[in-house]
Amino acid sequence: MNIILYIFNITIIYVGAAYGITSMEAIQFALKQSETIQMAEETSQTLRESGKQATAFIYPQANLFGNYVEKESNKEDNLLFPFLNQADREVSASFQLSQLLFAGGRIWMSKALKDNFFEQAEWQLNATRKDLAMQVRLSFYNALYQNAAVEILQDRLAQRKAELEDALDLRNVGVVTSLDVRQAQLSLNQAKDELNAAQAKYQDGLIGFNTIIGRSGQDDLFVPEGTISDVDDMAEILDKLDNALSNRRMIPIQMARLSTENARIQYRFEKAKKFPEVSLVAQAQKSGDDFHNCFNYYQVGAQVQYPLFDGFLIRSQISEKQALLRNRQANERQTLKKLASQIRSIRINYVSIEKRIDLQKQAVSLSKENYEDARGQYRAGSITMTQLGEFNLSYAESRFGLLGIYYLLRELYVEALSLLEYVKIQ
Numbered sequence: 001m002n003i004i005l006y007i008f009n010i011t012i013i014y015v016g017a018a019y020g021i022t023s024m025e026a027i028q029f030a031l032k033q034s035e036t037i038q039m040a041e042e043t044s045q046t047l048r049e050s051g052k053q054a055t056a057f058i059y060p061q062a063n064l065f066g067n068y069v070e071k072e073s074n075k076e077d078n079l080l081f082p083f084l085n086q087a088d089r090e091v092s093a094s095f096q097l098s099q100l101l102f103a104g105g106r107i108w109m110s111k112a113l114k115d116n117f118f119e120q121a122e123w124q125l126n127a128t129r130k131d132l133a134m135q136v137r138l139s140f141y142n143a144l145y146q147n148a149a150v151e152i153l154q155d156r157l158a159q160r161k162a163e164l165e166d167a168l169d170l171r172n173v174g175v176v177t178s179l180d181v182r183q184a185q186l187s188l189n190q191a192k193d194e195l196n197a198a199q200a201k202y203q204d205g206l207i208g209f210n211t212i213i214g215r216s217g218q219d220d221l222f223v224p225e226g227t228i229s230d231v232d233d234m235a236e237i238l239d240k241l242d243n244a245l246s247n248r249r250m251i252p253i254q255m256a257r258l259s260t261e262n263a264r265i266q267y268r269f270e271k272a273k274k275f276p277e278v279s280l281v282a283q284a285q286k287s288g289d290d291f292h293n294c295f296n297y298y299q300v301g302a303q304v305q306y307p308l309f310d311g312f313l314i315r316s317q318i319s320e321k322q323a324l325l326r327n328r329q330a331n332e333r334q335t336l337k338k339l340a341s342q343i344r345s346i347r348i349n350y351v352s353i354e355k356r357i358d359l360q361k362q363a364v365s366l367s368k369e370n371y372e373d374a375r376g377q378y379r380a381g382s383i384t385m386t387q388l389g390e391f392n393l394s395y396a397e398s399r400f401g402l403l404g405i406y407y408l409l410r411e412l413y414v415e416a417l418s419l420l421e422y423v424k425i426q
Contacts, residue, residue, distance in 0.1 A: 019220060019221070019222050019223065020222075020223050020224075021222040022224075022226070023137060023140050023224070026136050026209075026213050026222065027133045027137070029214065029215075029222075030132055030133070030136050030213040030214055031129060031132065032214075033213065033214035033215070034132060034212070034213060034214035035214065036128065036132050036214075037129065037132065040124070040125050040128035041125060043124065043125075044122070044125040045121070047117050047118070047120050047124065048117060048118055048121050050117050051113065051114035051115070051116070051117030051118050051121075054110050055111055055113075055114045057100060057110070058100055058103075058107045058111075060097060061097070061098045061099075062096070062097050063095070063096045063097075064093075064094070064096075065092075065094045065096070066093045066094075067091070067092040067093070067287075068090070068091050069090040090287070090288075091287065091288060092285065092286065092287035093285070093286050093287075094283060094284065094285035094286070095285075096281070096282070096283045097281070098279050098281045098282075098303070099279060099280045100278075100279050101279060101280055101302075102275075102276075102277065102278040103272065103275070103277050104272035104273070104276070104277075105268070105275070106269055106272045106273070109265055109268055109269045109272065113262070113265045113269070116258060116262045116265060119258055120258045120259075120262070123254055123255050126251060127251045127252075130251065131418075132212075133418065133421065134415070134417075135212055136213055137414040137417070137418075138411065139205075139209040139212045140209060140224045141224075141228065141407065141411070141414065142208075142209070142407075143202070143205040143206055143208075143209045143224045144228050145205075145228050145403065145407045146198070146202035146205040147202055148227065148228050148403050149201075149202070149400070150195065150198045150199055150202050152396060152399050152403065153191065153194050154195060156194075156195075156392070156396050157188070157192060157195050159191075159392060160184070160187050160188040160190075160392070162375075163184050163187065163188075163375070163378075163385070163388060163389075164181070164184040164187075164188050166375070166379055167181045167183075167184040167385060168181055170379065170381065175381045176381070176385070179385075180384070180385040183385045184385055187385075187389055206221045206222075206223060207221070209222070209224065210222055228403060228406045228407055228410060230357065230406070230409065231409055231410070234350055234409075234412070234416065235350075237413075237416045237420055238346065238416060240420055241343050241346075241416060241419055241420055242343065244419075244420065245339055245340060245343060250339060252335050252339060253332075253339065256331055256335040259331065259332070260325070260329055260331070260332045262328075263321065263324045263327070263328040263329075266324065266325075267318070267321040267322055267324070267325045269321075270317045270318045270320075270321045271318055273307065273314050273317070274307070274314060276304055276305060276306035277304070277305045277306075278302060278303070279302070279303045279304075279305075280300075281301060281302070281303045282299070282300045283297075283298070283299050284297070285297040285298075339419070342415075342419070343416075343419070346412050346415060346416050349408075349412055353405060353408055353412065356405050357402070357405055357409070360401050361402060363398040363401065363402070364395075364399055364401075364402050366398075367394045367395040367397075368395055368398075370391050370395070371391045371392055371394070371395040374387065374388050374391035374392075375388065
């Protein structure tokens with residue numbers, strides 16, 4: 001499965017003072033507008049430049065030198081032998097061109113290192129995009145969760161208002177006292193307070209969601225569309241994740257592999273420093289008291305540089321790169337194990353959540369029926385307002401419980417989907 005996030009122009013649905021937006025539209029907007037992507041692109045560019053710098057020494061090196069010196073002396077000129085007199089100035093210029101021919105394998109290694117840096121840049125940018133998509137989804141579903149909580153509390157507020165009306169009606173006919181009326185009013189006030197708190201939390205969630213996708217808190221807010229509910233294709237996603245893991249076609253694995261390969265190239269590069277360097281060198285020089293009367297000098301030849309003793313510097317550098325290589329190899333193995341554990345954990349939790357959803361649905365249905373029966377019994381004078389409040393609370397708690405489990409499922413879904421988007425199709 002190859003999941004690619006394309007950036008399109010987003011069609012926004014105007015809803016009141018805000019704008020409705022789907023999960024995919026939010027991701028597309030974030031990929032286009034978020035500063036996170038802009039920073040990641042610059043980071044990737046630094047990796048590419050590092051790759052270019054790694055191969056700079058294999059290209060021809062040209063240098064131009066110039067020198068101009070004014071001289072002054074109290075020594076008298078030699079009139080008999082004027083050629084022995086020193087000139088009042090000295091002018092010189094030289095041009096040097098060199099080309100490295102052999103460096104013990106470091107030439108082709110530097111090209112491999114450049115390719116590695118370029119590949120790392122692309123994978124790192126892609127990983128940042130997928131991480132941002134995961135954050136957008138989590139924030140998107142968090143906003144939906146907070147909105148669903150507001151709806152539950154709005155229903156509960158309506159129930160409390162109806163309970164107050166029941167208490168007033170029963171008091172008027174002498175079935176209950178003002179105690180029930182006051183209790184119903186207290187319950188109604190508490191429901192209003194809980195609803196106000198939930199609405200503020202929902203607004204905070206919207207602000208956080210808009211910030212993640214790259215919008216300012218001063219702009220009109222984008223409002224996530226949809227509901228928190230079951231996930232139909234979760235089992236299919238998990239099966240595809242197992243397949244991707246077995247084939248090692250996931251970004252975390254690829255990035256760990258590239259990091260290991262980078263360390264391996266650096267290790268071989270340092271070992272190659274034990275071999276001599278052979279370069280072709282050409283130099284031209286002019287010097288004299290002025291450029292109209294200069295001595296010309298030219299030379300072309302081969303230059304060999306061989307490190308006989310450097311205070312064990314190369315040996316230490318080789319050991320350092322070897323330790324780095326072992327570290328990266330261990331990290332690659334650890335990454336594979338962590339991903340395997342992560343996928344297995346997602347599968348286990350998914351099975352558990354599906355069972356919990358079935359049980360919680362029954363709890364919601366039963367508590368709703370109990371509450372409706374309890375209202376009828378209260379109107380008949382069979383139970384007290386306090387007892388009715390307990391049934392109301394049980395119904396609300398069961399609805400919040402189901403909502404919370406659905407949110408846990410969505411978190412698992414986002415985690416699994418993000419890993420699946422990391423798949424690289426050959």
